[in-house]
Amino acid sequence: MDDIRTLGKKTIKTLKEGGVFQVAKKSVEYIKVENIRRKYNGRVYKDVLFINGCDYNSLPHPPRYRIQHQMEQLRANGIECDEANWVELDLNAVRNYRLFIIFRCQYDEKIEKFIRLAHSLNKRVVYDIDDLVIDTKYTDEIKYLNTFDKQQKKDYDLGVMNMQRVLKMCDAAITTTERLAEELKKYNANVFINRNVASEKMYELSEKAYEKRVNQKQKKEKFAIGYFSGSITHNDDFELVLPVISKLMRKYPKLELHIVGLLDIPNELKCFQTRIIAHKFVNWQELPDLIAAVDVNLVPLQNNIFNEAKSENKWVEAALVRVPTVASNVGALKRMIKHEETGLLCNDKKEWYEALVTLIENEEIGKRIGENAYSFCKKNCLTLYTGMPLVRIVKKLFTPNIAFVLPALNISGGVMVALEHCVMLKKAGYDVTIINTDIDNSEWCKFHGVRLPVIASRKYTITGSLDKVVATMWFTVRFLEGNCNIKERYYLVQGFEPDMYEPGSPFRLEANEMYSPKSEVRFVTISKWCEKWLQEKYDKKARYIRNGMHVKDYWPIKRDFSGKVRILIEGDCGVAYKNVDESFQITNQLDKNKYEICYMSYNAEPKDWYDVDEFYHKVPFEEVGDIYRSCHILLKTSTLESFSYPPLEMMATGGFVVAIPNGGNKEILTNEKNCLLYHQGDILEGVNAIKRICSDEDLRNKLYEEGLKTAKERDWNNIRNDVLEAYGCKER
Structure with missing residues (x-):
């Protein structure tokens, strides 16, 4: 009650001297000064952010007890936290914390947006209140308010009801006493008590x-x-x-x-x-x-x-x-x-x-x-000895979180698989974060219409607790080993990474070392081939998850072979194992009057000797299906793949595939059934495979039907439960 009356006294004085505008101006100016002094570091990932709805001038006592002292309780027990003032609250701060505790904030559009954004990310928001200023049925009993004029009382009542509005929007409330908790439960059923203590x-x-x-x-x-x-x-x-x-x-x-x-x-x-x-x-x-x-x-x-x-x-x-x-x-x-x-x-x-x-x-x-x-x-x-009850409250309110450590945000095959897993886990109710080890400072990643928060590991200090973290390439495993705040560590293996480098590269040894990590890591893979060599070569039992695709995004059309046949080559020619040169050695042998050659690459551009009619560079993910449908045959000559997406995507659109067999495509490609395979280095065999598809209608009909069947079996909707189980998760 001291705080209400002190604030009222100061507010009335300012109102008399300068009016409503001056009250607002002074409040904002003071809070901005305070915010400079107390502002949280925006480049962090921590557990809890306290959002202060008071200023330390008009109401010094409540935020000191309910924010600074509770932060001290949490820090004394290993929970990392920060404070921010609601006036300059950055909506993007929702990315940086697991839980948000809002103290005495009144409703405004920004607070509502912040809460909705937190909820969209499966994060929880808590309201902290230490007085019955959440309904006029209580505050009307304060005799001091009888000294307010009509407009002052109206403004005060609006503030009270606006606090109630935010309270109702939150997932839970924390308060100081049993009687206060009893009353708060009339507005929010999930109420916890954490008593005021001394610092x-x-x-x-x-x-x-x-x-x-x-x-x-x-x-x-x-x-x-x-x-x-x-x-x-x-x-x-x-x-x-x-x-x-x-x-x-x-x-x-x-x-x-x-x-x-x-x-x-x-x-x-x-x-x-x-x-x-x-x-x-x-x-x-x-x-x-x-x-x-x-x-x-x-x-x-x-x-x-x-x-x-x-x-x-x-x-x-x-x-x-x-x-x-x-x-x-x-x-x-x-x-x-x-x-x-x-x-x-x-x-x-x-x-x-x-x-x-x-x-x-x-x-x-x-x-x-x-x-x-x-x-x-x-x-x-005292804060030092009383923090564990608050820690238990906070941990109970935490949504289980899982982070995927990505080598980059570029939509490559491996990154796309990880993002698919992210989206599934988010839709299952988990707090999902992407930790990006690349120099890209993007704060959000949008995939299939789902926004995922991104934390740049090179720029951010990550001290918040992480229930599960998934490494997705050999050098991202170092993040698992370098952070003690991770409960469960996973390594999503999508290929034999040492072979991605030229002989003599130091990365070959370093990549190989990650299959025997120093800390306890649970292995997950999307390939039967990877599952096999992990067990045989490294004694690592991996959980196998079938890889999938969104069949609806790659709807099929029948190809017309009466005119020019369009051959699509896909892959980064700057990466040796993609073996793109061999694809062009084959297509350069074809009659240019009968064939058009298309090349699609996200990073590299065509070499000078490549004979290319159309080049597709950095194609947005949602447009890739159209590229496949515009072509007749995909020529895929990679020598190393954990799981080869382009052949599956081409088959889903009703197109045809000519490829070199490798460990990663054996699961989906069967020669003479849904594709034609040829031996690496046999250029003539590759040329003949293309010509055979063009000339043999019966073969095309067979490959078409089997290709569609193969694609449908790999629809992500049929794999969702396998993905959740692989990470020890379930629908929430």
Whole structure:
């Protein structure tokens, strides 16, 4: 309640001086300054991002407890986190964290977009609130709001209802007390309690304040009771004990009243003004010294729903300097304080009077209670010792995540397979991230209409927890070995990678080394051939997943061979094992009056001696099917493939395939059944295979039907469950 009233007081002052525009201007300017000081590092991957809906000027107390202290709890237990202010929140930050905790944010379009984007990525968003400012049915009971004019009250009510709106949009809520949790469940069924606790810095300052008090101890002539209100608007609470304080001041000339905050001295006490020590609102770092200067801490609270929902902060702060607390027997104070052991609880004025008389007349009782409260709070109310309950909450709210480490974002065959797996896992409810080891700094990758977040490993510091990480090429395995925050490591093997390099290349040895990784890695492969040599050569048992395709994207058409026949050559001529030169050695032998030669490559361009009629370069993925349909025969001469996609895609469109057999295409290509195979290096045999397809209609009919059948068997929809099971996942 202090924060509401303090904010209200400052807001009214600014409204009077400069109007609504000036309020908005000052708020934004201040928050921008704060954001520069507190802004999260955008190039990170961590576990939790706290999004602060308050500023540290108008409302310093709540965000300190609910953001900084909770971050300290998490960091003390290995959960990496950051803070960002909602004013300058970057929507792309949704890529960088597993969970988002929004503190007291009001609704606006950006917050809604952020939450929707997080949900689209299967990430969860939590609302943190420490007061009943989520419905006007509660706030209408705050007497202080009666001082607002009509427009101020309307604006305030809108803010309250806008907080409720965000609360309802979130997956869960975290709050401070049982009564507050009970009320929040009316708006969000998934509510967790993480009590307010003191930070390590508060503990340090409190120890120093107590030590100073002990060292300065002289013969006691005065007995000080303290009321740390923070705001004049605590009059309703202070009125509970005002008659008691007045009576005690008359009875005990040695009694002093210390007031800290904006509380004006009530008229009933002005006759004791010489024994009243008043301090204005102070920085929290100064508060332990002021509390340590008194003998008793007063926490009077009216018995209403707001106070039942309030936390026990004032008791904890006093306990850390060993000062006993006398408090109303309400809410969290009632729950946390053991009467006559760690504090004194009062139900009426009579009990307040008796409790204070006891402490004034027998200081040893107060000392015992203060020491007991200190012993309890230093073990049960500090961030260092209380983080595990919050850690359990956070881990429960984490969506299981899986990251794929890609060598690049270019749509090559191997990358495409990994992206297919990413999309399937995302659709199954997993939090999926791409970690890109290339120099490309793209923040998103769109595949089949699905946006996947990308983290560039060269630019980002990745310290967040990762449930599963999948390496997709030999050098990406190093990411698995270099990160201790990974629970399960996978290596998606799509080919014998040492043979992708020329003899003498150091990469041959390094690639081979990755089949015997230093850390525990689970092997997955998309090829029976790879499964076989992994077992035979490296004693690695791999989980086999059939490779697939989206048949609907490669719908078939019957080819007309009455005119010129178009031959398609596909592959990067700069990569030796793609063996593209041999394809052109074959097509250069063909009659140019009867054949057109098309070449499709994502990276390399045709060599000078290639006879090419049409060159397709960096064709968008969604247009590849059209290229296949425009051609009659695919000539694919790769000598090394883990799984050869182009022949399967060509067959799906109703086209024909001439290829060299290799370990990766044996699963899908059968000579004379769905394709024609020829021996590597036999140029004439390759030429004759093309001519045979052109001249033999019966052969074409057979290859056409079997090719379509082969493609349909490999539809991704028939493989989905196999993919999930290979990574130990299931539909969520």
